[in-house]
Amino acid sequence: MPRKQAALPHHQSIGKQIQKYRSGFKTKKEAREEYSRLLLTKSDALEEKQDDVLFQHFIEDIFLPWYKTQVKGRTYDNRLPTVRKHFTFFDNLITTEVTPIHVQKWQLALSKKKYRSSYIRNVQGLFSMAMDRAVVLGLAESNPSKIVGNVKKTKTKIDFWTKEEFEKVISFFYKEDYYQHFLFISLWFLFMTGMRIGEATAIQWEDIDFDTGVLSIDKTLYYKNLENYSFVEPKTKASVRQIALDGDTLTLLRQWRNVQRSVVQTNFVMSYNGIPTQKHTLANAITRFSKKAGVHRIRLHALRHSHASLLISIGENPLIIKDRLGHEDIETTLDTYGHLYPNSNFEVAHKLEGIMSYQTGIENEDTSPKNQFTAHYLRKCLKSNNAITMQ
Structure with a gap:
């Protein structure tokens, strides 16, 4: 009974295909199995050559x-x-x-x-x-x-508006104009809460409890274009948080809700046309109105820094700032905003002044051995006292 042969493919380095034959198989099944095995071997060899990938x-x-x-x-x-x-x-x-x-x-x-x-x-x-x-x-x-290794990490200067600078900018908004009213409330909302822009544009009216004054943040907005946007999970677990809103902000939000509802029906707080606002809309507003106010222009994200700066300026605890901003740890807060406490060292020194109440001893009650320096000092004091006595 003749032995079976299997024609096996083989590629030389020049890429020309030739046939390589092996014989000695008892059946066609054995030949096909050997053929498959060598194909796999060839495949593995090609994978090993993938180091030539551009x-x-x-x-x-x-x-x-x-x-x-x-x-x-x-x-x-x-x-x-x-x-x-x-x-x-x-x-x-x-x-x-x-x-x-x-x-x-x-x-x-x-x-x-x-x-x-x-x-x-x-x-x-x-x-x-x-x-x-x-x-x-x-x-x-x-x-x-x-x-x-990566490039050296350098401390980035934090840009922000002070309270006075923000006041100058918002004073140029004409709230009787619907669109300017929208821009006003959007910048105010960001400045007074320190939210990330994705968090702020995702806020729905039901996220604000006007009775308790609490704003709940549990989502962020993924915005691709006018037809493609959706809610996604926040940046970190710490980003899911609640922020207590001040009375002024709550009043302004109520006013905006009434004005907005007279024009468009939407659940988005920061919207004038029924869809969430885009970053460049607010960034352009910052450019225009900061120029009118004669205030340096800041990036949109810097309103978050401005909120942190405002809290620091009124002496707020860093832990409170951490929670409001949604930082994962206090180190992030201090690393980012620690330099905004320029006078805190002097304030601490002022608070420490006069805090201690004491009176030093009227005689020496320490009989421990003296070293050469204290012994020399005592001899010097005795000579001085003796000289005074003889006089």
């Missing part, structure tokens, strides 16, 4: 599809442009050929473009995550980003 292909075809499964949708959408903008520096390199010197040159290139160190650190953090994934998949032997 970095650009690795990012688009391997890393980004995986990264999308690891983070929230809004996080992925926010970071995708960053990846595609800054990772192009490595596009023409084979993934295994990305070295520490490449990463260092990339860092310097970003620094020369005047990006903030915090931004560069975030970008490199994403790059390091990508290279970690390449290592896991066998596409790189090590992570060159970790070898180089």
Whole structure:
């Protein structure tokens, strides 16, 4: 009975396909099994050759599809442009050929473009995550980003409006105009609560208890465009919180609710047309009205810093500020706003003055041995006293 043969595919390095034969199989089944086994072996060999993958292909075809499964949708959408903008520096390199010197040159290139160190650190953090994934998949032997290390962390200056600056700005709003009334209440709401913009634009009227004066924050708004927005979980567990609103804010919110309902029916507090407001709408308002008021322009997020500054200026406890802002720990609050306590050291010194009540002893009751320095001091005192007595 003749032995069976199996024609097996084999690829040489030049890419030309040839047939390789093996014989000695008793049945066609054995031949097919051997054929399948060698196909798998060939597949494994090809996978081992994936170290020739271009970095650009690795990012688009391997890393980004995986990264999308690891983070929230809004996080992925926010970071995708960053990846595609800054990772192009490595596009023409084979993934295994990305070295520490490449990463260092990339860092310097970003620094020369005047990006903030915090931004560069975030970008490199994403790059390091990508290279970690390449290592896991066998596409790189090590992570060159970790070898180089990230750029030095520098303290970012916190920009904000003081109470007086905010008063100047809002005095230019004409509340009899419906749209300006909307802008007024939006900036006031942010300044007086310190909410993140995503938290504020998600607030519904039922989130405000006008009887108790409590605002409940349990969601944030993911806004992609006019037709695509939704509620998502807050940034952290600490972001789910309640904020006690002051009487002035509650009064202004009641007034706005009545005006808004006369024009449009919506559950969004910060809305003039039935849909949640967009960031650039409020950012543009800050630009226009700060110019009218002769006050320096701040970013929209700086209204959150302004609220923290306001609380610090009235002597509020950092723990209270932490809870109102929704920080996970007090270290975050102090690291961010600690420098806004410039006079607190002197205030403490003033409070300590006169706090102690005491009277020193009228005779020495300590009979412990004296060292050479105290003994010398005592001899000097005795000589001085004797000289005074002889006089």
